[in-house]
Amino acid sequence: xxxxxxxxxxxxxxxxxxxxxxxxxxxxxxxxxxxxxxxxxxxxxxxxxxxxxxxxxxxxxxxxxxxxxxxxxxxxxxxxxxxxxxxxxxxxxxxxxxxxxxxxxxxxxxxxxxxxxxxxxxxxxxxxxxxxxxxxxxxxxxxxxxxxxxxxxxxxxxxxxxxxxxxxxxxxxxxxxxxxxxxxxxxxxxxxxxxxxxxxxxxxxxxxxxxxxxxxxxxxxxxxxxxxxxxxxxxxxxxxxxxxxxxxxxxxxxxxxxxxxxxxxxxxxxxxxxxxxxxxxxxxxxxxxxxxxxxxxxxxxxxxxxx
Amino acid sequence: xxxxxxxxxxxxxxxxxxxxxxxxxxxxxxxxxxxxxxxxxxxxxxxxxxxxxxxxxxxxxxxxxxxxxxxxxxxxxxxxxxxxxxxxxxxxxxxxxxxxxxxxxxxxxxxxxxxxxxxxxxxxxxxxxxxxxxxxxxxxxxxxxxxxxxxxxxxxxxxxxxxxxxxxxxxxxxxxxxxxxxxxxxxxxxxxxxxxxxxxxxxxxxxxxxxxxxxxxxxxxxxxxxxxxxxxxxxxxxxxxxxxxxxxxxxxxxxxxxxxxxxxxxxxxxxxxxxxxxxxxxxxxxxxxxxxxxxxxxxxxxxxxxxxxxxxxxxxxxxxxxxxxxxxxxxxxxxxxxxxx
Numbered sequence: 138x139x140x141x142x143x144x145x146x147x148x149x150x151x152x153x154x155x156x157x158x159x160x161x162x163x164x165x166x167x168x169x170x171x172x173x174x175x176x177x178x179x180x181x182x183x184x185x186x187x188x189x190x191x192x193x194x195x196x197x198x199x200x201x202x203x204x205x206x207x208x209x210x211x212x213x214x215x216x217x218x219x220x221x222x223x224x225x226x227x228x229x230x231x232x233x234x235x236x237x238x239x240x241x242x243x244x245x246x247x248x249x250x251x252x253x254x255x256x257x258x259x260x261x262x263x264x265x266x267x268x269x270x271x272x273x274x275x276x277x278x279x280x281x282x283x284x285x286x287x288x289x290x291x292x293x294x295x296x297x298x299x300x301x302x303x304x305x306x307x308x309x310x311x312x313x314x315x316x317x318x319x320x321x322x323x324x325x326x327x328x329x330x331x332x333x334x335x336x337x338x339x340x341x342x343x344x345x346x347x348x349x350x351x352x353x354x355x356x357x358x359x360x361x362x363x364x365x366x367x368x369x370x371x372x373x374x375x376x377x378x379x380x381x382x383x384x385x386x387x388x389x390x391x392x393x394x395x396x397x398x399x400x401x402x403x404x405x406x407x408x409x410x411x412x413x414x415x416x417x418x419x420x421x422x423x424x425x426x427x428x429x430x431x432x433x434x435x436x437x438x439x440x441x442x443x444x
Numbered sequence: 445x446x447x448x449x450x451x452x453x454x455x456x457x458x459x460x461x462x463x464x465x466x467x468x469x470x471x472x473x474x475x476x477x478x479x480x481x482x483x484x485x486x487x488x489x490x491x492x493x494x495x496x497x498x499x500x501x502x503x504x505x506x507x508x509x510x511x512x513x514x515x516x517x518x519x520x521x522x523x524x525x526x527x528x529x530x531x532x533x534x535x536x537x538x539x540x541x542x543x544x545x546x547x548x549x550x551x552x553x554x555x556x557x558x559x560x561x562x563x564x565x566x567x568x569x570x571x572x573x574x575x576x577x578x579x580x581x582x583x584x585x586x587x588x589x590x591x592x593x594x595x596x597x598x599x600x601x602x603x604x605x606x607x608x609x610x611x612x613x614x615x616x617x618x619x620x621x622x623x624x625x626x627x628x629x630x631x632x633x634x635x636x637x638x639x640x641x642x643x644x645x646x647x648x649x650x651x652x653x654x655x656x657x658x659x660x661x662x663x664x665x666x667x668x669x670x671x672x673x674x675x676x677x678x679x680x681x682x683x684x685x686x687x688x689x690x691x692x693x694x695x696x697x698x699x700x701x702x703x704x705x706x707x708x709x710x711x712x713x714x715x716x717x718x719x720x721x722x723x724x725x726x727x728x729x730x731x732x733x734x735x736x737x738x739x740x741x742x743x744x745x746x747x748x749x750x751x752x753x754x755x756x757x758x759x760x761x762x763x764x765x766x767x768x769x770x771x772x773x774x775x776x777x778x779x780x781x782x783x784x785x
Contacts, residue, residue, distance in 0.1 A: 168595070270504065271504070333545060334540050334542050334545040334546040335545065335546055335547055335548040335549075337501055337540070338538070338540060338546050338547075338608070338611075339548075340499075340500075340501060340532075341499050341501060341532055341533065341537060341538040342532060342533035342537060342559075342560050342563075342611065342612075343528075343529040343530060343531065343532030343533035343534065343563070343564065344529070344533070344559070344563065345529060348563075352551075352559075353548055353551075356548075356550040356551070357549075357550055
């Protein structure tokens with residue numbers, strides 16, 4: 138190479154560098170900032186997040202916040218709200234506010250635990266089915282189809298009555314019927330990502346299959362999973378409320394938002410003792426709305442896989 | 445120098461719903477330590493498939509039906525998965541055509557380079573990070589410390605290909621397979637990437653298997669060249685011999701079809717008429733005969749073998765065997781020489 142060519146090459150290289158314009162290359166922090174900004178633009182989502190945090194705090198701090206023990210029987214029965222009992226007491230004389238706090242705690246516990254279990258399981262199934270394909274995919278997806286084709290609420294009701302209602306029965310039963318959705322979602326993403334050049338490059342670099350699945354493919358699906366899980370918490374809490382309302386969920390005396398509604402099945406309570414069901418119903422509404430709004434916000438914020 | 449990679453009578457089949465197709469047939473070549481071998485050919489001639497087969501990346505439906513790939517005297521097909529993985533990335537590695545999609549978009553560049561080091565060299569994180577930054581500097585990435593913390597989307601195609609090269613070469617493999625490494629890049633960047641690969645090769649002594657359709661890249665980099673047509677090697681020689689005196693009509697056609705500065709005004713570069721035959725409908729006889737200007741009856745009936753036309757110069761052509769071609773192509777000889785130089 139002669140001098141002129143050398144100089145020219147150097148110049149060309151500099152141009153390329155300038156073209157990169159990477160004076161301050163965006164790092165993970167800047168991506169996180171971007172996501173946060175997009176989320177913050179979503180006013181309802183911010184409200185949702187604040188409410189969610191408030192509810193979580195209420196649930197977690199229930200033992201310290203509640204004025205009475207949730208199952209403690211006071212001397213007032215079906216008393217209306219008063220200075221002693223801010224939200225009144227129920228038919229057996231338990232403080233409604235304390236039960237509401239503990240009920241929120243139980244409902245959130247069911248929501249998060251169920252989602253954690255089925256997201257983990259569904260993701261695993263989806264990863265395996267999508268990556269290995271062939272008969273493994275075939276088999277796993279048919280099993281998924283079977284689970285999806287059950288009349289879900291009916292089977293849940295039957296299972297709860299057979300297994301007996303308890304916190305863990307509800308969690309397991311709800312999780313059992315919710316993983317297929319996640320499995321299908323993750324499988325779809327894996328199907329498109331496994332053909333990506335960077336995955337093939339990983340294979341060419343001698344990475345093991347679990348490493349490729351967990352470190353190279355899963356992060357690409359994490360946005361969709363997080364969003365889905367957020368909505369999942371809301372729908373699980375709703376499902377628990379429904380079950381408990383029907384008397385198939387969390388059993389009294391343990392409080393949950395749903396079985397507090399259960400008490401409102403009599404007409405007298407419904408029309409004359411609103412303090413027994415109105416707060417619980419309101420908290421359910423609030424929780425579900427809040428989680429759904431957060432889900433919406435996250436979906437918009439994480440959308441586009443802009444990393 | 446000793447043999448590093450020996451591909452022997454490789455046949456690759458793909459199974460699909462329409463049945464089996466043989467996409468590579470009877471491909472043999474040898475790469476010695478530190479040498480650059482180029483496989484050239486049109487799209488669909490089987491050159492990429494050959495390189496993918498060596499790395500075990502054929503994917504679903506593709507199999508090595510016959511023949512063997514020997515790397516440092518071990519047959520890769522007989523190696524258990526675990527040992528094969530150990531080899532890949534450390535002893536032999538690959539860079540791909542499309543730098544824009546070959547890096548994981550959700551991992552920082554530094555992490556992606558470190559991963560290979562930590563896995564194969566078992567280096568602790570700190571050492572890996574240092575090696576990664578050194579390597580980034582070596583492949584000409586400015587401000588490697590901050591780029592290592594960034595995600596791939598901040599880089600241009602040329603820069604990403606540099607990063608790919610860094611990942612591929614950080615464990616100092618003995619063999620680098622480069623599948624059209626410059627095809628997706630701007631022409632100016634192409635030259636830089638080739639220079640980079642050459643200088644790194646000189647430093648580390650890595651042998652390169654270069655898959656390309658760009659004869660300019662071949663002329664700039666290769667020691668040995670194999671020309672593939674319709675799944676077969678039709679001509680193989682060292683780069684000087686091939687450019688100076690190509691014997692196969694297809695190679696001649698390829699070299700003639702390069703646009704030239706001193707061609708007549710308004711004159712188009714001569715193209716090879718016709719198209720690559722479909723893998724399902726291979727013509728009988730020589731696979732090139734429907735497009736060959738010199739085709740004779742014999743070419744339509746019997747397939748020629750790859751035979752020696754000189755020392756280390758192999759051709760798959762009836763005419764080349766019978767020396768008839770020499771006179772037919774003598775007039776083109778002069779112009780081809782200038783292409784080579």
